[in-house]
Amino acid sequence: MSLRIEGLRVAYGRHEVIAGLEVAAVPAGQLTALLGPNGSGKSTLLKALAGLQALQGQVWLGGQELSAASAAERAQRVVYLPQALPAAVHLRAFESVLAAANATGRRAADEVVLAEVFELFGKLGVSHLGMRYLDELSGGQLQLVGLAQALIRRPALLLLDEPLSALDLNYQFHVMDLVRRETALRGIVGMVVLHDINIALRHADRVLMLKDGRLLAEGEPAAVLTPARLAAVYGVRGRLEYCSRGLPQVLIDGLERAQG
Numbered sequence: 001m002s003l004r005i006e007g008l009r010v011a012y013g014r015h016e017v018i019a020g021l022e023v024a025a026v027p028a029g030q031l032t033a034l035l036g037p038n039g040s041g042k043s044t045l046l047k048a049l050a051g052l053q054a055l056q057g058q059v060w061l062g063g064q065e066l067s068a069a070s071a072a073e074r075a076q077r078v079v080y081l082p083q084a085l086p087a088a089v090h091l092r093a094f095e096s097v098l099a100a101a102n103a104t105g106r107r108a109a110d111e112v113v114l115a116e117v118f119e120l121f122g123k124l125g126v127s128h129l130g131m132r133y134l135d136e137l138s139g140g141q142l143q144l145v146g147l148a149q150a151l152i153r154r155p156a157l158l159l160l161d162e163p164l165s166a167l168d169l170n171y172q173f174h175v176m177d178l179v180r181r182e183t184a185l186r187g188i189v190g191m192v193v194l195h196d197i198n199i200a201l202r203h204a205d206r207v208l209m210l211k212d213g214r215l216l217a218e219g220e221p222a223a224v225l226t227p228a229r230l231a232a233v234y235g236v237r238g239r240l241e242y243c244s245r246g247l248p249q250v251l252i253d254g255l256e257r258a259q260g
Contacts, residue, residue, distance in 0.1 A: 001028045003049075003157060003189045007057035010041070010048045010213075017044045018213040021057070028156075030205035031180045031190040033221070035197060037234055041213040042193045043083070046159040049191075050080035061157055061189065076104065079155035083162040083193075085139075085146050093137065093145045094121070094130035100149035113152075120148045123178055125171070139166035147175065151182060158183065160192040164199070176203035197225060201248050209233060222248045231256050 003026040010018040018041045026032050034042040047053040049066070051074045059067040066074055091099070097117050121127045126144050134142065143166050150158060160179065164172045180203050183190035194200050200207055200221050207224045209217045211233050217224045222240060230238040230250065237253045 001062035001156065001187070001189065002026055003191075004060040005057070006060070008045075008048065008059065009056040010044050010053055016213065017041045018048070018055075021045070021213070021215055023208065023215060023218065026189055026191065026206070026208075028187045028189045029184050031183045031192060031203065032206040032208060033200040033204035034191060034193045034208050034210060035200055035224075035233075036210035036216075039212075040210040042210055043161050044213075045210070046080060046161050046191065046193060049157065050074075050078055050159055052080065066157075077156040078159065079150045079153050079157070080159040081143075081146050081150045081161065081163060083165055085142050089134055091134050092131055093126070093134060093148075096134055096145060097121075097148045097152050101152045104153050117148070117152060120151055123182075124148055125174060140168065140171060143167060144171070144175070147179075154186065155188060157189045158191070160190075162193050162195065164194070164196070172199065179203075180205070197221075198249050201225065201250065225250055 005021055005023040008018055008021040009016065034045065036042055044053060048055040049059060051071060055067060057067065058065060061077060066078065094117065097120065098113070101113050101117065121130055124144050124147060126141065129137065129141055129145065134145065137145065143163055147163060163175060167175060176199060179190060179192065182188070204221055206219065207221045208215060209224055209229065216233060217229055225240060227239055230236055235256045237256055238250050239253065240248055241251050242248055
């Protein structure tokens with residue numbers, strides 16, 4: 001199974017944000033990072049795939065045309081986690097994840113479901129938050145619980161919009177490592193919006209690089225993040241270097257000078 005995007009167009013009024021986007025295949029079992037400057041259409045693309053934004057064109061997930069599916073059908077296969085989570089309700093974190101499982105038709109009292117919730121809290125390192133109320137949690141803690149809510153639903157397509165924005169360095173690494181492993185383990189089509197290109201280099205299997213609503217490049221992160229593309233997309237002079245462990249990282253030397 002893979003995600004295929006054909007001629008996708010998304011506009012806010014007369015302003016076209018995504019212009020005829022074509023992506024042949026976003027494979028399942030791999031984590032794909034969406035990269036690009038502010039306003040390039042990354043978050044808009046996730047909202048369109050989730051059915052939260054009107055679109056033109058076609059989106060296929062396996063053999064199903066998502067762009068023609070009902071809201072209920074899409075909700076059974078697609079989970080979208082926004083950057084800004086809704087206002088927290090007075091519900092315990094553990095109960096909120098059980099409720100997310102129940103929304104998929106799985107019984108919250110089922111021992112298998114309960115065991116899976118406990119396992120997710122353990123993997124995310126938030127077991128100590130299970131009995132805390134959501135409206136008592138910090139922004140970063142809420143994001144972690146939100147990720148548990150997303151994974152418990154067992155989506156075929158997981159869409160994460162800047163899930164690291166409220167997390168410290170420890171949890172950033174922890175969450176990206178977990179999402180990549182769960183994506184592979186569950187055979188999910190995983191897409192995540194990131195601003196930190198070195199996190200994409202370290203944790204993503206593939207990259208889609210956008211600018212002005214168009215796809216500029218796609219492929220393995222180290223192959224996509226070349227000096228020429230860093231200059232064209234971000235307006236910076238950068239280079240790819242390898243650390244003592246052989247891991248790639250981008251170093252920025254300065255800004256590109258305007259021509260003329």
